[in-house]
Amino acid sequence: MPNVWGMTHHDFPDLPGQGGLATRKQLLELGWSDDGIRHLVATRGRRVFPGVVAPHRSRLSDEGQLVAARLWAGPDAALTGCAALGRHGLELPRTPAVQRFLIPTGKRARSFSVAVTARTSRLNRLRSLDGVTVTGIARALAGSARDAELTPDEAAALTLQALQRRLESV
Secondary structure: OOOOOOOOOOOOOOOOOOOOOOEHHHHHOOOHHHHHHHHHHHOOOEEEOOOEEOOOOOOHHHHHHHHHHHHHHHHHHHHHHHHHHHOOOOOOOOOOOEEEEEEOOOOOOEEEEEEEEEEEEOOOOOOOEOOOEEEOHHHHHHHHHOOOOHHHHHHHHHHHHHHHHHOOOO
């Protein structure tokens, strides 16, 4: 039965690669109203990042947090730093505390919760790994060291790991 906003519980989209999450823009494009979105967030859903909505109040898994951060960062964003290194399959010394994304220079750099965007004019050598656009290993290593996500010894160990596994060349 539709509610007063014309939406049923089943109308929340299950978009591929988004883990049951949707952006406000996507919901509006699918016929949701601003009032319907506000009602969902106020009752059974929640806003997990600005402009990103979950149809439930449950805690998101680490993967769900990454998906939410990616949706917030935008379609042109590329995951970098330690989170990207982990996506490439490298064994990290610890779980990354922050999801770092590179965005084109025309976009606004911002941060929210555990996610940060930084502008760059060099978004190249990107790959899609498990539905997430990531920077190359060399770029992610350099960013991890620059942003102090890794100690110099950890950066060296990850560099050797990438070279030994032939994931990156000298």
